């Protein structure tokens with residue numbers, strides 16, 4: 034079932050930068066299927082999988098779950114979908130993620146959407162979210178920011194060196210950010 038030729042856009046940015054919010058808008062306007070790696074991991078915990086406890090502990094500490102778990106979940110979701118266009122939100126988060134995804138799926142992203150946002154703004158948004166996520170407390174948020182800077186920004190730099198990054202100012206309003214996002218997807222899909 035891996036013969037299906039699929040298009041992937043990686044949607045990256047710090048915790049609370051608005052990845053999930055904007056992906057919902059992109060799905061509506063451009064017909065992609067949204068795959069949030071974090072949502073897939075949280076669903077895996079809920080399903081009572083044997084990896085559930087390990088995943089839960091990693092998320093609580095803001096750490097990055099091993100690639101073999103995440104790549105498998107993403108690959109399964111793509112195979113189970115009828116669609117051939119995917120927004121992969123919040124993945125790859127480190128070099129290991131990036132290399133494993135490429136190795137296993139042979140998929141190279143069309144481009145990388147990067148939501149750039151100051152930490153103070155991201156922290157404010159996360160603390161206002163109130164969805165009961167175990168990692169939405171000040172202590173874990175600080176750890177998530179540190180992991181983002183140390184492990185995830187280098188992945189964005191890697192794609193940037195390949196000319197694949199579309200950087201967006203994500204500190205603006207949801208509507209203003211989506212205007213910029215729309216501009217990028219209109220060009221990419223014409």
Ligand code: UP5
Pocket residue numbers: 046047048049050051052053054055069070071072074091092093094095096097098099103122123124125126158159161162168177203204205206207208210
């Ligand atoms: N909001 C959004 N846009 C706004 C705007 N422009 N102006 C004002 N408010 C705005 O938005 C966050 C909040 O801000 C919402 O309340 C929204 O209404 C508002 P959201 O769209 O949810 O931001 P998002 O970037 O999706 O934030 P999220 O917290 O989901 O990002 P993370 O990257 O931290 O979370 P994720 O779910 O991807 O990962 C969680 C954890 O899972 C990781 O820390 C890690 O432990 C684990 N993980 C892995 O190990 N591997 C993976 O591959 C993925 C995750």
Ligand code: MG
Pocket residue numbers: 052053069071123
């Ligand atoms: Mg999210």
